[in-house]
Amino acid sequence: EDQVTQSPEALRLQEGESSSLNCSYTVSGLRGLFWYRQDPGKGPEFLFTLYSAGEEKEKERLKATLTKKESFLHITAPKPEDSATYLCAVQATGVGRGSTLGRLYFGRGTQLTVWP
Amino acid sequence: NAGVTQTPKFRILKIGQSMTLQCTQDMNHNYMYWYRQDPGMGLKLIYYSVGAGITDKGEVPNGYNVSRSTTEDFPLRLELAAPSQTSVYFCASSYYSSGKSYEQYFGPGTRLTVT
Numbered sequence: 001e002d003q004v005t006q007s008p009e010a011l012r013l014q015e016g017e018s019s020s021l022n023c024s025y026t027v028s029g030l031r032g033l034f035w036y037r038q039d040p041g042k043g044p045e046f047l048f049t050l051y052s053a054g055e056e057k058e059k060e061r062l063k064a065t066l067t068k069k070e071s072f073l074h075i076t077a078p079k080p081e082d083s084a085t086y087l088c089a090v091q092a093t094g095v096g097r098g099s100t101l102g103r104l105y106f107g108r109g110t111q112l113t114v115w116p
Numbered sequence: 117n118a119g120v121t122q123t124p125k126f127r128i129l130k131i132g133q134s135m136t137l138q139c140t141q142d143m144n145h146n147y148m149y150w151y152r153q154d155p156g157m158g159l160k161l162i163y164y165s166v167g168a169g170i171t172d173k174g175e176v177p178n179g180y181n182v183s184r185s186t187t188e189d190f191p192l193r194l195e196l197a198a199p200s201q202t203s204v205y206f207c208a209s210s211y212y213s214s215g216k217s218y219e220q221y222f223g224p225g226t227r228l229t230v231t
Contacts, residue, residue, distance in 0.1 A: 034220075049218075
């Protein structure tokens with residue numbers, strides 16, 4: 001069965017202290033990997049899509065990378081406003097029972113807290 | 117563009133009551149989805165739709181029903197509410213074409229409590 005695992009569950013960083021979040025996945029074939037940011041009481045906000053191993057995307061202090069088995073979300077010199085839960089989701093190419101065109105499998109998220 | 121809008125934002129139901137959660141998108145997306153999010157758990161897909169008149173079950177469809185009569189609207193119906201349906205519900209939409217996936221855009225959510 002397709003699975004997405006995120007680690008760590010929670011991460012506390014001091015402002016300016018760079019780190020990485022991990023998303024490992026097991027799918028029959030990867031169509032796309034998505035990163036979202038979710039603030040308390042709000043819906044997930046799209047950050048990046050990665051389609052193939054070796055691909056990288058950047059946005060301000062965030063950089064997402066992809067290998068055949070996992071993705072990293074690197075946070076460089078974070079600020080308190082980067083505090084949020086970061087969600088990873090994958091879309092598989094597999095067909096058959098339980099597979100759905102366009103369907104995303106979500107991890108449980110990493111709760112990031114950046115303190116001043 | 118308003119994106120994806122959901123109503124109501126909050127609702128308290130008694131066991132056995134029914135209600136409809138509304139979802140509308142103005143991005144002309146062909147795909148729409150309903151998820152539920154429980155504390156400490158990932159988003160779980162309830163139902164999805166690939167276009168007007170076409171819907172299908174996701175991972176956790178029991179106790180819910182959907183319909184999609186227009187491209188813009190995708191309401192979720194709860195029949196005979198149970199405490200297990202206490203959750204935050206998110207509607208999302210995306211565009212899909214020719215085997216390429218595009219990101220899903222989420223609404224602000226509906227927080228439902230069943231007591």
